Each structure stands twice: as structure tokens, then as C-alpha cells.
Amino acid sequence: MSLDLLPHCIAALDIGGTKIAASIADASGPLIRLVEPTRTSGTPETVARQGLALVDACCARLGRDPATVGALGVSSCGPFELRDGAAGIVPPNLCGGLPNGDDLPNDWTFLPLESVLRERFATVKIANDCVAALHGERAFGSAPPNSLYVTWSTGIGFGLCVDGRILHGKAGNAGHAGHMLMTESTDALCGCGNRGDLEAMIGGRNFGKHLGKPLPDIFGDARRGDPAALEVVQQAARWFGRGLYNLVAILDTEAIFIGGSVWQHNQDLLAPIVRHEIDSRFPALTRGVSVQGTTLGELVTDIGAFALVMPAGWMADWQVRRPWESTRSATAPNAEPSAS
Ligand SMILES: [Zn+2]
Structure with a gap:
């Protein structure tokens, strides 16, 4: 990848059944992490759009233009289902339309991810959360x-x-x-x-x-x-x-x-x-x-999601400096520190 094409920033989303976290990193390391409860009402696109909004909120807190975020790595609960070649998820703990979903306030049976996220990001890579974590452990653990x-x-x-x-x-x-x-x-x-x-x-x-x-x-x-x-x-x-x-x-x-x-x-x-x-x-x-x-602690899935889309040069540098261990974000009252 030529220097001109290297992204200024990359984003990570960690989509879980109870919470969704967005993080932004640049070459120096993770910059911010915001977390919200995962929404369970609205249209089936709600969760993907919540993720995009959370990435935008991270950018706003950092005072950065969202257009500088060049790629998105996603660590998500599964299982995945491909529809028209694009990955979505069918998680039993979010989809109220599944046989055991009576306690959920929706009738979802499939949540599109990739098709929605690609409206904003040309580069999107999605992995199951444990697969993303293993990418993190392989790259940095x-x-x-x-x-x-x-x-x-x-x-x-x-x-x-x-x-x-x-x-x-x-x-x-x-x-x-x-x-x-x-x-x-x-x-x-x-x-x-x-x-x-x-x-x-x-x-x-x-x-x-x-x-x-x-x-x-x-x-x-x-x-x-x-x-x-x-x-x-x-x-x-x-x-x-x-x-x-x-x-x-x-x-x-x-x-x-x-x-x-x-x-x-x-x-x-x-x-x-x-x-x-x-x-x-x-x-x-x-x-x-x-x-x-896990050698990467509670941020293993976030770091794994970054690893999915990280430029090779950043990865080699992060392996030496391990910036997630020292980077802290205090840019917003409700922002979780980038590392604990
Ligand atoms: Zn089972």
C-alpha cells in the first residue's frame, strides 16, 4: 500500500448481545472507545446504524472528520448468514423473531451488517467475536x-x-x-x-x-x-x-x-x-x-477488530510499542479508557 493510500484512522466495532463498542485508532494507537447498550427495537438495520452513529460520536469527541476513517473492522456476535453475498447476523439474544425470542421487543430474524456498513466504508471486514479475538492474540499476543x-x-x-x-x-x-x-x-x-x-x-x-x-x-x-x-x-x-x-x-x-x-x-x-x-x-x-x-485483557475483541483492517506497517509498530497498554482517553466523560 502506498503512503498516499494509508488511512489516517481506522475504526473498530465490537457488536455484542448486550453492548456495542466503537473505537478509533491512528498509527500511534487506540484513541477513544465509546460503549452503549445494544438496541433491540426498531428496524433490523438498527444495530448496524447504531454502530455507524457510535463511530461518528467517537470522531466528534476527537474533533476528527469521519471521512478520515479509512477502514472498519468488526467483531460481532454470530452466527452469520450471507444474503446476496453480504454478511448479516442471526444472534438468538437479539432476534425476537426466532423461536426462543419471546422476551425480546422485536420480531427480527436477521440483522444486516455488511450491506449497511459498506454504505459508509469501502473497506469493511467482519469476523465472529472469538475469531476477531484470535486475530488479536495472533497479531499482538x-x-x-x-x-x-x-x-x-x-x-x-x-x-x-x-x-x-x-x-x-x-x-x-x-x-x-x-x-x-x-x-x-x-x-x-x-x-x-x-x-x-x-x-x-x-x-x-x-x-x-x-x-x-x-x-x-x-x-x-x-x-x-x-x-x-x-x-x-x-x-x-x-x-x-x-x-x-x-x-x-x-x-x-x-x-x-x-x-x-x-x-x-x-x-x-x-x-x-x-x-x-x-x-x-x-x-x-x-x-x-x-x-x-487472554493476554490482551478485556480489549481483546476491539484489538482483534482493529487487526482485521490494520495497515501492515502499523501492526509491526504496535507489536513493538503495544500502545493499547498505555493509551488512555479522557476526551469524554462517558468514554471508556482505551486501555485499562
Ligand atoms: Zn446452542
Whole structure:
């Protein structure tokens, strides 16, 4: 890319079921990040247009012309569906028109993303949030060529890298292993309609539901030795560890990076059991597999979205300077710092 064509700024959108974040970066590093609750009413284009408005709000706070933003990287909840060659999303936690969406104030069955975002940006790259996170870990973390990124929060998702290639699949949905079926001996229902898939059993929405307590209380009770809470936590860790083992066996993985609120806040209880679930199985497949938290912290998906569209020269420079670790934004009262 010639110097004349290099963008002054790039933007990142992180579209989730509960919040949407927009960030702007220039060659020096991330400049600002704004977050809002994801809108769930209006037309199906609402979420994409909210993202564009949030990018504009970032520019306004920075006093920059939105026309200087040359490319947009998007990390989004999935799954994706291609319509007329353009990617949109069908997320069960936003689409009220899906079979299990009765509690949502809309009748959406498909949210267009790419077609709307391309009205503003000539360069748009969209990836599933865990795939974007893995791009971030590969570019700026320590993920080796055969690695997994996993998030364990409300939902469970994966990004898969094999032989140095991050897998995308026919519609960008490679890594939706939260929907792999684990057992028939449960009524636990996932937003996708499956009973007994990994997300149904241990995603944050369903985890320990029968105990009738918020998740932090369940973990707190488990730490105090409450037998019922401890059993729920240990069983969840076993299911999660088995899911990881299955993927290690399928993909010959050497390193697993885990993010997401359930994992980040409760590694002390979960990690030993997850580790055992992997280590206690066929050593030829599991020996030496590392399990660790994300090295990029809570901004991993934002940085991953930037990495999707970042000029190569910036990437080499960021790898050395790691600007997201020191850059802070104080340009607006409700702006989140660019790095924590
Ligand atoms: Zn599912």
C-alpha cells in the first residue's frame, strides 16, 4: 500500500448481545472507545446504524472528520448468514423473531451488517467475536500457529487456528462450538434451540439456573464450601474441559486462550478442573497443551477488530510499542479508557 493510500484512522466495532463498542485508532494507537447498550427495537438495520452513529460520536469527541476513517473492522456476535453475498447476523439474544425470542421487543430474524456498513466504508471486514479475538492474540499476543481462543461468558464461542490459518468456514461461522451437543440427559435449552449443547448447560444465562441465584453468588457460595454450589461449579468446569479436550483432539491444538467474564472472575475454581479434564486424556494428543487467560485483557475483541483492517506497517509498530497498554482517553466523560 502506498503512503498516499494509508488511512489516517481506522475504526473498530465490537457488536455484542448486550453492548456495542466503537473505537478509533491512528498509527500511534487506540484513541477513544465509546460503549452503549445494544438496541433491540426498531428496524433490523438498527444495530448496524447504531454502530455507524457510535463511530461518528467517537470522531466528534476527537474533533476528527469521519471521512478520515479509512477502514472498519468488526467483531460481532454470530452466527452469520450471507444474503446476496453480504454478511448479516442471526444472534438468538437479539432476534425476537426466532423461536426462543419471546422476551425480546422485536420480531427480527436477521440483522444486516455488511450491506449497511459498506454504505459508509469501502473497506469493511467482519469476523465472529472469538475469531476477531484470535486475530488479536495472533497479531499482538502469544498465540502459536495451532491455537484456540475461547470466551466463556453469557454464551460460549471459539476461534480456531490450525497451521497458522484462522478458520472462517462457509459463512464465517467456524468455531461455533458452544453449540456442540454434549448430552441428551438434560432439559437445558440454548438460545439456538438445542437442548444439551455446551452453551445450554454452562453459558452464563443457564449456569446453575436451578439454584435460583445470580452467577456471582453461586461462585461465592462455592468458595465458601457450599456443597450444592460447589457441585454445580465443578460440573460446569468438567463440561467446559471436555469441550476443550474434544477440540484439542480434533484440531491438534497446542495453546488455548480463554476470555469472558465467567472464566476471568473464577479461574481459581475452574482452571484446575479444566486442566485435569484435558491432562487426564490421551497424552499423545494432550501433552503440553497450554491453557491461559487472554493476554490482551478485556480489549481483546476491539484489538482483534482493529487487526482485521490494520495497515501492515502499523501492526509491526504496535507489536513493538503495544500502545493499547498505555493509551488512555479522557476526551469524554462517558468514554471508556482505551486501555485499562
Ligand atoms: Zn446452542
